[in-house]
Amino acid sequence: MKKSTQPCRINFRQNSREALQNNSLRHAMRYATDTFRDKRLNGIQGVPFEEWRQRASDLKISVLENLSGYGDQFAANATRRGAIVHRAVDAAHARELVGDILHDHGAIDVVKAKSMVTEEIHLNKYLDDRGFRVIETDLGEYIVQIAGETPSHILAPALHKTRHQIGKLFCDKLGCDFSDEPHVLTNTARKVLRPEFIKADAGICGANFFVADTGSIVLFTNEGNGRMVTTLPPLLIVVTSIEKALPSIKDLPLFMRLLPRSATGQVLSSYLSIISGDQIPGLPSGSRRLHVILLDNGRSEIADGPHREILKCIRCGACMNVCPVYGTIGGHAYESTYPGPMGVILSTLLNGLERSHPLLDATTLCGACSEVCPVKVPLLKLLYELRERRVEDGYAKSMERFGMLGFGLAANSPFFFETGQALAKALWSLARLLSPVTVNRLPVPTDRTFKRRMS
Amino acid sequence: MINKELIRIFMENASKVAAEPFWVTNLSEMNQILAKILENDTAIYCPNTTELEKSVQLDPKQLVDTFMHATATVEEVVAGIAETGSIVVTSANNRAVQVSLLPARHVAILSASNIFETLDDFFNGIGDTIPSNITFITGPSRTADIELTLTIGVHGPEKLFIILV
Ligand code: SF4
Secondary structure (H helix, E strand, O other): OOOOOOOOOOOHHHHHHHHHHOHHHHHHHHHHHHHHHHHHHHHOOOOOHHHHHHHHHHHHHHHHOOHHHHHHHHHHHHHHOOOEEEEEOOHHHHHHHHHHHHHHOOOOEEEEOOOHHHHHOOHHHHHHHOOOEEEEOOHHHHHHHHOOOOOOOOOOOOOOOOHHHHHHHHHHHHOOOOOOOHHHHHHHHHHHHHHHHHHOOEEEEOOOEEEOOOOEEEEEEOOOHHHHHHHOOOEEEEEEEHHHEEOOHHHHHHHHHHHHHHHHOOOOOOEEEEEEOOOOOOOOOOOOEEEEEEEOOOHHHHHHOOOHHHHHOOOOOHHHHHOHHHHHHOOHHHOOOOOHHHHHHHHHHHHOHHHHHHHHHOOOOOOHHHHHOOOOOOHHHHHHHHHHHHHHOOOOOHHHHHHHHHHHHHHOOHHHHHHHHHHHHHHHHHHHHHOHHHHHOOOOOOOOOHHHHHO | OOOHHHHHHHHHHHHHOOOEEEEOOOHHHHHHHHHHHOOOOOOEEOOOOOHHHHOOOOOHHHEEOOOOOOOEEEEEOOEEEOOOOEEEEEOHHHOOHHHHOOOOEEEEEEOHHHEEOOHHHHHHOOOOOOOOEEEEEOOOOEEOOOOOOOEEOOOOOOEEEEEEO
């Protein structure tokens, strides 16, 4: 497993405690996850979802078995169509590539469409430091960017902000009149961003998929900013990761059916762009120059290891929206690009147990995530395995280890078990004095134990 | 032979995603509808290259030569997908895909014979060298980024009309 380059361990417990005290965040999260969950349920009604997800899962496994082959095939075909394909081994490499390409083209103003991979590699900060002017154009990302914050939900990045807060933010930062009407605010963003698209020197976006046999990049969007970013600026840089390969353009319909339904319950997102190569000289559509960066950042290693199935993930967010932990505390507490069940697993594998093992507490092991995943990522199984790994590698808290050891002993012996019960009862008031927060959450030990009632 | 059932499914699914489909049986009907939809537009762009586009009759005072600052675009689109209610635009034949993006209103003319039943049907007929840009458009542009309130019309068009001929 990759050792962490970010030494600072995620303080998940502290973060969740703070999130729990933030009532407006909790309400927003609950509302959002409930809404997305219902939409998804509506979306998959009356379609052969089980059959589709099995096919999608099988296909993604075949991709994982030949990651480098599909990467090569994509690169060859995209190059044939005029694109320039780069491979980046890690985050730093990818950042530098992007910075150098922008620099070589003399670009300063950059418009971005939502991309999780660029968040994974902390691209914005790097480009900022190098003097580029980067603007996020997805409405939610834009709000989060001008507020100087980070996304809280992968489908709705500004979910943690109320319309009132957004109204004030726009008023302060953009100098417009205050309004808390979503359509007025949206219209303001449209007006402010339109000239940015037109004057931008370069666009940067991610990809939901890339297609090996046609050398295409595939992008699902709703707002239209993805189309702007990919067709207006003269230079386009697509940053994506190697596991997003699909063997053939003919595989696309399956994922067109699965991804939007699982994410927002839509039959299809408003826009789906399939971009193959750069603009043919003299033609108006598309960028004049297209660069594609295929990021590895530890994925080849994950693909060869026991937890590789996490790489089947198509980032729909469904597992997050059914997760009782995520639905309560929201995305910020995870301190990671990828939150929720898939995020716990992927962050742990990408960043190492040293930094990320506290995230393995972010589960009730209820398994709801595994049930909804459109590509059958065995999330519950992976969570179990990584939690076992955490104990083996010595990252579990000693309290927890001894506690579990003690419980194991007691559960095997009626004598110890009853003694334990009696002790708990006797020492309860003392424990409550010592650690009221923890103990008050637990049920009070009873005199009438189950065994006594039965005998 | 025009498959009426396919058209019905297409229209139903397009309506579900907030597109506004019309089905006309002749060109004069098409022009009547166009006149009505575009009544208040002051800068309409029409590429005027396909047969159907050439049959578009609008008040010349309403027309403009470029789409950059147009209020509406009228164009023929290459395909419709009944399964999803989507229309498809591509960069083939020198078409700028931005014409369906920048103006706030997009009027798509779709020949009923270009409706595909499923996504697979479309991709199976796509050939080996695909255009550098293929875009599926399924309803107007939308967002729910502010308190999950659905808002139609963000960066792309706020209105999508589809006229089936
Ligand atoms: S793991 Fe599955 S459910 Fe979760 S985001 Fe990825 S594809 Fe969606």
